Amino acid sequence: MKSLVQNLIPEVINQAISNKTVRKLAVRQLDKKIHDSILEDNSLLFEEEKLDRYYFVSNVVKQVSNCIDKGYISKNVARRMLKVFMSDSFKVNREAHLTDVKCEYKEKYNEYPPKFLVLSPEKACNLECVGCYASCTPGKGTHLDFTLTQRIVREAHDILGSRFITISGGEPLMYSSQGKTILDIFEEFSDMFFLMYTNGTLINKQIASRLAELGNVVPLISVEGYEKETDERRGKGVHKKIREAMSNLREVGVPFGISVTATTKNYEILLTDDFYKYYFDEMGATHMWQFQLMPIGKGKDVMELMITPQQRVEFYKKGEYVTRELRYPMADFWNSSSLCTGCIAYGRWNGYFYIDFDGKVAPCVFVPYYVDKIQDIYDNGGNLADAIQSQFFKNGRNWQRERGFDQKEHKGDYLMIPCSIRDNYANFRKNILTPEAKGIDREAKESLHDKEYKKIMIDYGQELDELTKKIYDRKYRKSLAMHTTK
Ligand code: SF4
Ligand code: SF4
Structure with missing residues (x-):
């Protein structure tokens, strides 16, 4: 049967x-x-x-x-x-869909493996966006050797039981090593699914056709708003190239998503219905991820572009309207934490971790600190699973559990101020970051000694907490009461 x-x-x-x-x-x-x-x-x-x-x-x-x-x-x-x-x-249900690989992992580490990783094999980018989170460089940059990239992906598949990898950058389509490109990775791991964050400018007809043949990659193309806002941050003529890329993808039938970073500059546009109608109805995007400019990488130097806690609350309300009334598939990396039980970093079950172009293993794209480099782990006889066992990562996972993830004690603290670094900075410095953790780049190192930065981050979290308590009480807590009285 x-x-x-x-x-x-x-x-x-x-x-x-x-x-x-x-x-x-x-x-x-x-x-x-x-x-x-x-x-x-x-x-x-x-x-x-x-x-x-x-x-x-x-x-x-x-x-x-x-x-x-x-x-x-x-x-x-x-x-x-x-x-x-x-x-x-x-599949999200823990018990019903465990593979042997995930059981083996649980047996060894006493917890389930993360669902995916974000891998940035290439630092170089053909653009120079203001406030680039990865401090990318034009032209040729640091990258992972193809054999190393291959090994990471294979171990994600074989040791973590993952079938999903997000590729970020730099610009992934600029990746070239040992005569291979990122498309060769997609081809080799044909039973895995890849989300590729790209600026879109290199998706010509030939690349689009190759993506159609592969059939296991969805590009997520970054925009800042419409043409004016995108060109302002990303460079003149970029939006035109993006529209051409979208047209090339539609022509060969490859679905694509939109990625947009909210800043104090494009904030008002993202609160209009037309913005969503344009990208979903006219351009044919299948989904949209919204980010908010994080004060890391080059973003640390342009903190005035970071949206305020009050603006973040407005985004929360807009997101609710866009998904429940307009019925578009949009998620915000911070405001939509109800979709994933809060912070998904530190290699937690159903979550992820990040490996950059230098092989540094960080808890999240937006937590720019690391203990191990993947090559060192391999040189010492370890594997990908060992890369997420440092005390730094364990502290992060313990914090996630304390706040209600893992359903042991469902407190719901993760719903409104989910971010381990931006919304809970004092806790991050005191209880998560360990002395052996190092900054991934110059900006991350500097911020550890920058008193003003620390104050801005702590104030941000406190103000957000005050502002969102009402949403938590009126929306989520009330629905808990209804649930228990049924
Ligand atoms: S396209 Fe992305 S990786 Fe390239 S500079 Fe802009 S933000 Fe950085
Ligand atoms: S650390 Fe912040 S940005 Fe990273 S997954 Fe957690 S909530 Fe998201």
Whole structure:
């Protein structure tokens, strides 16, 4: 019986991709299934937290289906991606979808492995954006050797049981080592799915066609708003190249997302409905990740671009409206922490960690400190799992647990001020960062001794906490009370 169902599912999916009428019916059924399974998930206490998750997942499914209708996603690419998406790594329920690899990891380290890692194999970038988080350099830059990149990805697959990797930069499409490019990695690990953060300017027709053939990569293209705002921060003519890239991707049916960094400059545009309508309806994006300029890398020198706690609250409200009323699949890396039970850094279960172009292993792209370099670990006979066992990483994971992640004691502290570094800086310095941890770059080193920086960061978290208590009480806590009185 089980194998009959297993054989039928791919056939139903195949039909749904090929036929619009079947697809409409399937999407409706799937939506109901998603709703019921999330609402029945007892590991989450707050009804509103469950609803946040439901709306996001449901919106992704609807937007992908709309893009297939419009011919923006080719049927072949859709089939290929669904196959990878249906693998164990994308299922969130801990007990029901454990692989042998994840059990082995748990046996050895007494906790489950992270779901993915962010890998930046190349520091070089062809742009010079104001406040670049990675302090990137134009032209040729530091990069990981291809064999090292290969080993990291293979161990993520074999030792962590991961089927998903995010590639960041620098500009990933500038990566070149030992005669290979990043596309060779995508090709070699064809049962893995890759999200690639890119500035989009190098996606010509040839690259777009190669991505269509590969079928396991979704580019996330960075914009700052419309043409004016994007060109202002990224350089003249960049938005035009981005529009060409999107057109090239649509032509061959490769889905793409949008990545946008909120600053005090583009803040007002991101509060308008038209911004979302433009990228989702006109340009055909399948999803959008919003970031907020973080005071790290070159961003440390332009702190006035960092949005204020009050503006972050406005973004929270806008995000709720965009996902629940406009029904677009948008998530904010900080404000949407209900989607992932708070901070996902430090290599926690269902979370991630970061390896940069120099092989430094950091808890998160936005936590620029490291203890180990991956090459040193390999030279000493270790593997990728050993890279996330430092006390620094363990302190981060303990802090996540104390705040309610892991459902042992569901406090919900992670919902409104989730960030281990920006929203809880005093705690980060006192209880997470260890003396052996080093700054990933000059800015990160300097900030450890900068009293003004410390004060700004601590004040930011305190003000945000004050402002968001009301949202937590009115929205989440109230929904906990409703839940328990049922
Ligand atoms: S495109 Fe990205 S990596 Fe390149 S300079 Fe701009 S922010 Fe930095
Ligand atoms: S440290 Fe902050 S930015 Fe990084 S995953 Fe945690 S909440 Fe997100």
